[in-house]
Amino acid sequence: MINRNPNIANIKAGYLFPEIAKRRREFAAANPDAKIISLGIGNTTEPILPHTNAGLLGGASALADVKTYSGYADDSAGFTKLREKIAAAFYKDLVEPDEVFVSDGAKCDIGRLQLLFGAEVKVAVQDPSYPVYVDGSVLAGAAGGWEGSGYAGITYLPCTAENNFFPNLDLIPQNSLIYFCSPNNPTGATADRAQLTALVNAAISKGCIIIFDAAYSEFIRDPALPKSIYEIENAKICAIEVNSFSKPAGFTGVRLGWSIVPKALKYASGESVNTDWNRVNNTIFNGASNIAQAGGLAAIDEKGLEEMRALTDFYLGNAKLIRSTLQEMGINCIGGDNSPYIWAHFPGRDSWEVFSEILEKCQVVTTPGAGFGPAGQSFVRFSAFGHRENVEEACRRLKSNFI
């Protein structure tokens, strides 16, 4: 029989969020009367707003008319108009439309991007981090080992209270692929201009490429904080950015995102990363849904951007409630101001144990910090995605039941 890809044996048995869903189901089965509230996975709950939805409906209707029907696109990179609008709306033309690649979401892009660098690449990740960076690298064979052996090819960059949740850049190996997420999932920390400038300078001096995950950039409210890595000088020669309509437009199920691969970005050989990315995508990806792209066009015109602002304001309102509740309870936490996640500290405790205690006492699902990396131990992530009444009820239960 054919052998299994050994890289699959090297990833953790279960992906974090299905594991949490399993524990929730087990708890629900044992406690049929429990009214469980999820502040676990960062999954949107509020409906898509009318103007954006009209764009989606228009995209669907166009398919039912012979005059406007469309099938496969000539190129997988997306509608030209959408590429132009993304460049203008989110990057104020700091990037060009042919540097924008529309996709079915940031997670899928993160998985495919590894193909550009092969199994030999060294990887550096913030610790804690969104699990796809490590699991995706392991699947691509880049980890050079088994989790129990410490994934020799992956360097963890601890982000802790001591360093204000920004890593020591001296730990980044030469010629490595750096995953960096800001506003951060799970810590909610948002890097400032000086920190991102230091990151870009470190990447350039060490011959690294940054994959900058800006999936939460539309939650930034502090005007001094950069929303894109390209606001930093020279980022175009060392950084790829991924982003998504999932959280700001409620497109988690619609599936629409994009990546930016600058034409100035080169491998050690001098060849163009942009050209390769186009080639890889045209080979294994047939483009984002044309309905989703029609929705995306509406989501970033003037009215659509107002809707994005309203939706992200709503979730930030939830974040404020959760954060102030935790603070009133005397629990140290960060995040929740320019991001939809609150990172709460339970010193000396095991994060899965805190997760279970919150579930049992409050019937509230959270995400244990250890699921995001070793430095997440003793932390728990609260997601601000939820209906307001559920978030209010979760806060009441936390205050009265979780001592």
Ligand code: PGU
């Ligand atoms: N990047 C970051 C940093 C994320 O947190 C998420 C979703 C994505 C990308 C995914 O974006 P898409 O465009 O929708 O593909 N993180 C959520 C959902 C869990 C998951 O497995 O994606 C979370 O709770 O962390």
